[in-house]
Amino acid sequence: xxxxxxxxxxxxxxxxxxxxxxxxxxxxxxxxxxxxxxxxxxxxxxxxxxxxxxxxxxxxxxxxxxxxxxxxxxxxxxxxxxxxxxxxxxxxxxxxxxxxxxxxxxxxxxxxxxxxxxxxxxxxxxxxxxxxxxxxxxxxxxxxxxxxxxxxxxxxxxxxxxxxxxxxxxxxxxxxxxxxxxxxxxxxxxxxxxxxxxxxxxxxxxxxxxxxxxxxxxxxxxxxxxxxxxxxxxxxxxxxxxxxxxxxxxxxxxxxxxxxxxxxxxxxxxxxxxxxxxxxxxxxxxxxxxxxxxxxxxxxxxxxxxxxxxxxxxxxxxxxxxxxxxxxxxxxxxxxxxxxxxxxxxxxxxxxxxxxxxxxxxxxxxxxxxxxxxxxxxxxxxxxxxxxxxxxxxxxxxxxxxxxxxxxxxxxxxxxxxxxxxxxxxxxxxxxxxxxxxxxxxxxxxxxxxxxxxxxxxxxxxxxxxxxxxxxxxxxxxxxxxxxxxxxxxxxxxxxxxxxxxxxxxxxxxxxxxxxxx
Amino acid sequence: xxxxxxxxxxxxxxxxxxxxxxxxxxxxxxxxxxxxxxxxxxxxxxxxxxxxxxxxxxxxxxxxxxxxxxxxxxxxxxxxxxxxxxxxxxxxxxxxxxxxxxxxxxxxxxxxxxxxxxxxxxxxxxxxxxxxxxxxxxxxxxxxxxxxxxxxxxxxxxxxxxxxxxxxxxxxxxxxxxxxxxxxxxxxxxxxxxxxxxxxxxxxxxxxxxxxxxxxxxxxxxxxxxxxxxxxxxxxxxxxxxxxxxxxxxxxxxxxxxxxxxxxxxxxxxxxxxxxxxxxxxxxxxxxxxxxxxxxxxxxxxxxxxxxxxxxxxxxxxxxxxxxxxxxxxxxxxxxxxxxxxxxxxxxxxxxxxxxxxxxxxxxxxxxxxxxxxxxxxxxxxxxxxxxxxxxxxxxxxxxxxxxxxxxxxxxxxx
Numbered sequence: 001x002x003x004x005x006x007x008x009x010x011x012x013x014x015x016x017x018x019x020x021x022x023x024x025x026x027x028x029x030x031x032x033x034x035x036x037x038x039x040x041x042x043x044x045x046x047x048x049x050x051x052x053x054x055x056x057x058x059x060x061x062x063x064x065x066x067x068x069x070x071x072x073x074x075x076x077x078x079x080x081x082x083x084x085x086x087x088x089x090x091x092x093x094x095x096x097x098x099x100x101x102x103x104x105x106x107x108x109x110x111x112x113x114x115x116x117x118x119x120x121x122x123x124x125x126x127x128x129x130x131x132x133x134x135x136x137x138x139x140x141x142x143x144x145x146x147x148x149x150x151x152x153x154x155x156x157x158x159x160x161x162x163x164x165x166x167x168x169x170x171x172x173x174x175x176x177x178x179x180x181x182x183x184x185x186x187x188x189x190x191x192x193x194x195x196x197x198x199x200x201x202x203x204x205x206x207x208x209x210x211x212x213x214x215x216x217x218x219x220x221x222x223x224x225x226x227x228x229x230x231x232x233x234x235x236x237x238x239x240x241x242x243x244x245x246x247x248x249x250x251x252x253x254x255x256x257x258x259x260x261x262x263x264x265x266x267x268x269x270x271x272x273x274x275x276x277x278x279x280x281x282x283x284x285x286x287x288x289x290x291x292x293x294x295x296x297x298x299x300x301x302x303x304x305x306x307x308x309x310x311x312x313x314x315x316x317x318x319x320x321x322x323x324x325x326x327x328x329x330x331x332x333x334x335x336x337x338x339x340x341x342x343x344x345x346x347x348x349x350x351x352x353x354x355x356x357x358x359x360x361x362x363x364x365x366x367x368x369x370x371x372x373x374x375x376x377x378x379x380x381x382x383x384x385x386x387x388x389x390x391x392x393x394x395x396x397x398x399x400x401x402x403x404x405x406x407x408x409x410x411x412x413x414x415x416x417x418x419x420x421x422x423x424x425x426x427x428x429x430x431x432x433x434x435x436x437x438x439x440x441x442x443x444x445x446x447x448x449x450x451x452x453x454x455x456x457x458x459x460x461x462x463x464x465x466x467x468x469x470x471x472x473x474x475x476x477x478x479x480x481x482x483x484x485x486x487x488x489x490x491x492x493x494x495x496x497x498x499x500x501x502x503x504x505x506x507x508x509x510x511x512x513x514x515x516x517x518x
Numbered sequence: 519x520x521x522x523x524x525x526x527x528x529x530x531x532x533x534x535x536x537x538x539x540x541x542x543x544x545x546x547x548x549x550x551x552x553x554x555x556x557x558x559x560x561x562x563x564x565x566x567x568x569x570x571x572x573x574x575x576x577x578x579x580x581x582x583x584x585x586x587x588x589x590x591x592x593x594x595x596x597x598x599x600x601x602x603x604x605x606x607x608x609x610x611x612x613x614x615x616x617x618x619x620x621x622x623x624x625x626x627x628x629x630x631x632x633x634x635x636x637x638x639x640x641x642x643x644x645x646x647x648x649x650x651x652x653x654x655x656x657x658x659x660x661x662x663x664x665x666x667x668x669x670x671x672x673x674x675x676x677x678x679x680x681x682x683x684x685x686x687x688x689x690x691x692x693x694x695x696x697x698x699x700x701x702x703x704x705x706x707x708x709x710x711x712x713x714x715x716x717x718x719x720x721x722x723x724x725x726x727x728x729x730x731x732x733x734x735x736x737x738x739x740x741x742x743x744x745x746x747x748x749x750x751x752x753x754x755x756x757x758x759x760x761x762x763x764x765x766x767x768x769x770x771x772x773x774x775x776x777x778x779x780x781x782x783x784x785x786x787x788x789x790x791x792x793x794x795x796x797x798x799x800x801x802x803x804x805x806x807x808x809x810x811x812x813x814x815x816x817x818x819x820x821x822x823x824x825x826x827x828x829x830x831x832x833x834x835x836x837x838x839x840x841x842x843x844x845x846x847x848x849x850x851x852x853x854x855x856x857x858x859x860x861x862x863x864x865x866x867x868x869x870x871x872x873x874x875x876x877x878x879x880x881x882x883x884x885x886x887x888x889x890x891x892x893x894x895x896x897x898x899x900x901x902x903x904x905x906x907x908x909x910x911x912x913x914x915x916x917x918x919x920x921x922x923x924x925x926x927x928x929x930x931x932x933x
Contacts, residue, residue: 043708044862044902055904063708087897089868122892125875149861168703168861171686173871175861 002068007075018074019061020048030074031083031112033090033198034150035062038263039159045116045150047086047112051076058082080152083116092123093173094143094199103200105213109148136166137185139206140193144176147201153177153193158265161362163187177201182237188360188443191270192263195253206271211237219466220255222453223269224370224446225328228363229253229455230265234273234447234466244470249276260459266364279430281442283469287435297474300424300439305486307396307422312344321348321394326369326382328476329451330460331503331516332346333371333378335480336400343489348394350385351375354403370446376455377513386414395421399437400476402427426476442473449475451500452514460516462504477503523736523756524643524729525772531775534651536658539619545664547735551627552672555738560631564734565819566742568754573599573690573727574831574906576820583632585714592721594634594859597699598625600641601683601690601914603801606834609758609770610728612650614641618655618734624731625663626676627738631723635675640695643683652680669925691906692725694860700724705862706906729758749775753819757830761787763837776819783814783837794839798923802831804851805911807918828918844923845930848916849877857911863905869896870912885931893920909925 006028013022018041023030033045041063049058053071058078073079086314090109098104130144154166154177165185169178179185185193189276194204216235223230233253252273254265284300285292311319322340324333340346359366375382387408390399397420404413410432417423417436425437428445446453450464469475477500484494495502508515527533527542536544544843551560565580586594598621602610614621625637641649659665667675681699690696692708696718717723737745746754753775759782763766766788771783771885773782779801783789790796796811801818807828809816816822824829838847852874862868873896876889894917901913920927 041708043905044864046864046905049903060708082899082903086864089864089872089899092872093868123872124886125872125879128871148864149867170861172856172859172861173867175867182716513924 002066002070004066004070005073006072007418013066015066017066019050019059019064019070019346021072022066023061028074030061031116032062032342033108033148034152036152036155036196036263039152039155042151042450045086045148047083049079049082049086050074051079054064080116082421083112084119087113087117087150088119088121088123090148091117091121091411093127093145094148095127097143097146097200101146101200101467102203102208103142103197107199107200130176134178135205136179136188136193136202139183139267140190140209141203141208142177143201143203144496146179146199148199149177150176150198151177152196152198153202156189156193156196157185157187160187160192161187171323188266188364189264189362191267192254192265206253207251216250219447220463221447221466222370222461222463223252223265224453225269225272225368226357226359226363226365227367227370227372227456228261228365229370229453229459229461230261230363231257232265232269232459234276236467244277244282247468247470249273249275249467260455260461261363264363265270266360266362268364271442275429276445276447276467277470280470280473281430281434281440282473284439284441286439287437290435292435295439297441297472297479300441301479301482301486302366303439304398304424305483308487310343311396316395317345318347319393319395320344320346321350321390321397321399322346322395323350323352323385323390323399323404324373324375325351325353325403326371327401328371328375329446329449329453329500330371330378330412330507331372331451331500332400332476332480333375333380334507334511335477335484335497335501337380338493339480339484339487339489343484343487348390349380350390351380351382352384352399352401352403352407353382367456370455371453373456373458374452374460377454377511378507379511387412391416391419394419397423398426399424400426400443402429403432403435405433426479428473441479442471444473444475445471448473449477449500451475451477452504454514458516459514460514520559521748522615522772524613524620524732524758525770528612529775534618534655536543536619536662539617539834540662544619545623545662546740548623548626548664549670551630551738552670552674557631557633560627560738561879563742564631564737566740567733567737567745568749569692569730569733569737569745570750570753570820571727572729572733572757572832574604574691574805574829575593576830579726579730582714582726583628585712586632586679586722586724587715588633589724592873593636593719595718595723596625596629596632596634596637597692597725598728598731599643599690599692599695599719600639600640601687601695602642602645602728603687603690603858604805604832605833606762606800606803606836607760607832608762609760609833611645611648613728613732613758614652618652619659620732620735621652622655622659622664623727624734625678626669627734628724628726628731629676630674634724635677637676637678637720638677638699639678639680640699641680641682642689646682648817649680649682652712656680662746668772676881686860687756687854688860688906688908691908694906695725696723701858705860706908708905723911737868750819753821757833760832760834761837762834764790764796764841765837766791773818776817776822779809779816779818779835782818782835789833789839790837790839794841796837797840797842798838798844798847800836800915802829803834804836804854805829805915806831807914808922810922825933826909829914843879844919844926845877849874849881849921850882851915851919852877852912855908859908859912860906863909865900866909868902869900869909872896873916880927880930883930887932889931890920890927 032048034042048061051073134142235251236249423437424439452462481497568578570576690703694704698704713723856870856874897913897916
């Protein structure tokens with residue numbers, strides 16, 4: 001351990017740490033452009049220069065290792081002047097694009113000028129003219145005039161994805177970022193480049209000109225599109241109450257979690273956000289003779305409860321089948337087990353998950369649902385059933401989720417469902433097979449729920465809602481609790497579940513796996 | 519005339535051919551080192567000779583060699599820096615053209631001393647003919663058994679290759695040289711770690727200038743004491759001064775370390791052309807701070823020039839007379855550094871170009887009142903703040919010129 005002083009504040013630091021890492025861990029902010037904790041220090045932006053007592057020149061915080069007894073100043077006159085110098089240099093060749101640049105409001109150059117600049121600009125020469133919109137791949141645009149040559153993009157593609165699409169070309173002030181090949185930046189992590197670019201040089205064509213960051217609200221969530229469970233931020237326009245069309249999700253960003261996804265998310269999780277507010281099933285409905293009739297949750301609940309009670313009394317619970325999927329949270333899966341398997345003795349709780357994809361070596365897994373591990377730990381068999389197994393001899397079918405016709409063809413699903421007397425569908429989405437059911441009830445997406453998910457490594461992640469519930473939709477856990485109460489199998493048990501927190505507490509008692517601080 | 523040490527045979531015909539070189543006593547130093555001395559003895563002798571680097575930085579060669587770890591399980595490398603990029607410097611091209619075999623001797627002895635078995639000569643791309651001459655000399659030396667395996671049956675192996683650069687001043691900076699040699703863009707590396715521990719291909723590497731290396735056979739043949747006597751107590755040997763600019767006899771002049779600058783200009787280089795008066799002298803290559811005509815009464819050694827707030831650098835003396843506008847000199851200097859900046863770090867990349875833009879604007883007659891103040895401030899923001907010494911190499915002449923000739927420059931600006 002090394003004992004050092006940063007701005008007079010004593011710190012004990014592990015040997016071998018850089019000043020930057022020591023400062024970051026102590027909450028002391030040293031400004032930086034090229035440094036990123038995921039990469040080897042580069043030392044080219046010169047913004048992180050600090051003063052070390054006894055040394056004649058300023059030294060870089062990002063690459064200088066602490067030594068016992070070091071006295072570091074991050075705010076001395078020399079440091080202040082050096083920082084202002086770096087900003088003055090960068091802004092000299094930087095275009096005055098703020099009014100039209102997407103990065104405004106979340107731009108490091110803007111923020112640092114506010115904090116460390118505030119000088120009177122004297123540059124009156126002609127700025128270098130460069131390419132302003134070089135399309136770098138499916139969704140990226142490079143503006144070479146804005147680029148400050150921090151080379152984070154180049155290093156991300158070299159050190160993280162190891163695909164090396166980008167490099168630096170030419171020399172001196174004519175240096176520019178560019179692709180080596182004619183087909184540039186075509187990998188599943190390209191969206192991260194927009195996040196790590198400190199300025200508006202690399203921007204997302206998907207987000208271009210849509211809004212200003214200060215109009216957006218941000219919620220925290222977990223991406224459900226594979227079993228990694230990457231932590232995300234969801235940026236959305238809040239819109240107006242009860243006017244769903246004014247609410248819009250505009251962006252998903254990565255949320256740092258060194259235990260799960262590090263600093264990144266993949267493009268699959270980043271760009272699919274339109275599923276959150278497009279084609280949503282938002283009102284409870286029933287289909288009678290092919291016609292869709294609006295109903296309310298209470299009515300649906302009563303009808304379902306009566307059907308179940310009827311079958312239980314006549315000892316025909318074998319005629320009930322449940323099709324679930326592993327987008328359901330741990331709490332919801334636990335309720336399924338408790339209510340259907342344990343209380344009602346329903347044997348057929350089957351799982352229809354989205355089909356597997358291809359995983360990569362970074363984050364994306366082949367398994368494309370977020371909670372298969374959770375379902376396994378709760379004790380379900382996840383093998384894909386045949387449509388026959390689900391519908392043969394079934395009088396009451398409950399389908400949670402909407403992956404039926406991703407695994408089976410629509411015609412086959414139609415034929416199979418016609419054999420079932422009463423069919424309930426709990427789904428968040430508008431899909432072709434919705435009209436095949438008697439009751440279609442709107443549920444929440446992961447982003448609108450609270451609960452927990454277990455990733456493929458066995459890490460249990462608790463999360464809260466990032467977005468509000470849309471229309472009349474409810475999270476599945478709330479409906480299952482109401483059903484439990486309505487059925488009166490064990491009223492007091494279900495009545496304690498006012499939130500997923502209580503469900504989780506019960507779950508831990510029965511399944512010790514979930515007791516973890518992993 | 520002082521006794522010449524390095525340039526003794528510069529006029530001798532075909533001295534670059536090994537037969538002629540051998541006849542004059544060539545490769546005796548190699549024989550002495552490899553067959554009669556232990557590597558650590560060679561190292562000790564070079565240390566004792568107080569040979570300071572001749573590339574510009576002036577770091578003691580023996581001390582640098584001593585930094586190379588001997589116990590690491592990695593190959594050690596020697597890189598001879600023949601990039602000779604510093605404007606005003608042309609001594610190394612003469613050395614390599616006239617006495618290539620002495621350079622090879624120096625390489626062999628240096629490698630032996632440090633335990634190096636692979637050596638490179640990194641030569642600037644523009645020196646195509648000289649690179650060919652070096653290749654020729656290497657071929658001749660290999661045939662005679664001075665290179666390759668088991669040299670002179672001593673058990674010492676050494677492979678030597680010539681690598682040509684591609685036209686970048688920055689590749690004269692030692693870590694950028696290594697990057698270029700590895701096939702990458704010539705971007706300097708952060709130091710520490712220093713090349714002596716982490717150098718070429720992440721292995722311990724010694725990098726020395728051509729002139730430094732050609733002094734090694736002399737030290738071994740004549741002994742360290744003799745060598746020190748030729749120069750100054752802490753600064754052994756002779757120096758090859760390159761004189762250019764407004765003199766009657768531009769060229770190279772080998773003189774003892776500590777020779778008088780006045781003598782170099784007036785006695786050896788023949789003084790200024792008729793009717794011209796001295797205005798300024800750049801003493802050590804373009805990146806050395808400029809001396810005014812009143813400041814040339816000075817000894818040309820490392821310490822004396824540092825005391826005068828300049829540097830000996832590559833000992834390239836550029837003489838400027840009253841014909842030359844210092845504004846044009848400033849424009850040339852800034853054009854060079856902005857063109858050669860590698861672009862990695864912010865202050866040098868943008869600062870050199872910005873200052874050049876200001877100077878160009880002044881030269882077009884559109885100068886502003888505060889321009890000189892801005893130039894000084896920007897240069898101070900470059901100096902000491904960059905990733906490699908090119909920033910300092912740019913900032914120092916800009917600062918010294920703007921300060922010492924502020925009156926002449928200010929005359930171009932509106933008051």
